[in-house]
Amino acid sequence: MKLYGYWRSSAAYRVRIALNLKQLDAEQISVHLVKNGGEQHSDMFAQLNPQHLVPALVDEDDHGEFNLTQSLAIIEYLEEQYPQYSLLPQGAKNRAVVRAMAQLIACEIHPLDNLRVLQYLVKDMGVSEEDKMNWYHHWIHLGFAALEKQLAVHSGKFSFGDSPSLADICLIPQVYNAYRFNVDLSAYPNIVRIWHTCQAHPAFAAAAPEQQDDAS
Numbered sequence: 001m002k003l004y005g006y007w008r009s010s011a012a013y014r015v016r017i018a019l020n021l022k023q024l025d026a027e028q029i030s031v032h033l034v035k036n037g038g039e040q041h042s043d044m045f046a047q048l049n050p051q052h053l054v055p056a057l058v059d060e061d062d063h064g065e066f067n068l069t070q071s072l073a074i075i076e077y078l079e080e081q082y083p084q085y086s087l088l089p090q091g092a093k094n095r096a097v098v099r100a101m102a103q104l105i106a107c108e109i110h111p112l113d114n115l116r117v118l119q120y121l122v123k124d125m126g127v128s129e130e131d132k133m134n135w136y137h138h139w140i141h142l143g144f145a146a147l148e149k150q151l152a153v154h155s156g157k158f159s160f161g162d163s164p165s166l167a168d169i170c171l172i173p174q175v176y177n178a179y180r181f182n183v184d185l186s187a188y189p190n191i192v193r194i195w196h197t198c199q200a201h202p203a204f205a206a207a208a209p210e211q212q213d214d215a216s
């Protein structure tokens with residue numbers, strides 16, 4: 001397997017955590033999102049993902065190599081194809097709760113604070129750096145305030161019960177980003193507690209951006 005990603009990409013970070021929880025090896029191939037206008041825009045990478053977004057996963061089956069995009073689709077693929085260590089709890093209701101927490105982050109927060117959105121605000125809309133940061137903080141706070149309430153009901157040591165799940169896989173990269181952009185998380189005690197728990201878990205620690213070969 002090959003994972004095309006970038007050390008600071010939170011969507012690639014999600015897939016790295018999932019691979020580690022399942023103890024799957026993947027060759028990591030760096031796609032630098034900033035250098036030379038962004039390697040995600042190269043012709044080579046566009047063959048893998050016409051959306052010009054990391055991650056992309058290359059795997060193979062009886063028909064040869066194929067590639068997948070969208071981190072949640074990649075993680076669901078890993079879950080179905082490599083059942084060792086389940087990323088979802090037992091029971092349809094519980095699985096829906098975990099997927100909802102994951103999607104709150106991956107569909108409602110992350111896309112609004114993505115690199116290309118922030119670049120568009122500044123370069124095309126003429127938004128100041130200060131307002132760009134206000135925008136960033138706004139969407140984190142809106143999403144995390146709602147998530148914190150869900151965690152108060154469903155969390156144990158991790159976001160859902162006492163084992164890491166898809167919800168933690170999405171949460172930890174988003175918290176990493178929030179800290180990177182100096183968001184005050186003191187109003188979210190469950191989020192901060194789960195962040196610290198995950199930092200001590202080997203699958204999360206090895207997936208951390210600073211541990212990647214392309215970290216600079």
Ligand SMILES: N[C@@H](CCC(=O)N[C@@H](CS)C(=O)NCC(=O)O)C(=O)O
Nearest residue numbers: 009010011053054055070071115116
């Ligand atoms: N929904 C996509 C989001 C992928 C995404 O936004 N990737 C970002 C990095 S986290 C990216 O490649 N950004 C490049 C850009 O904005 O130009 C997924 O979950 O895979």
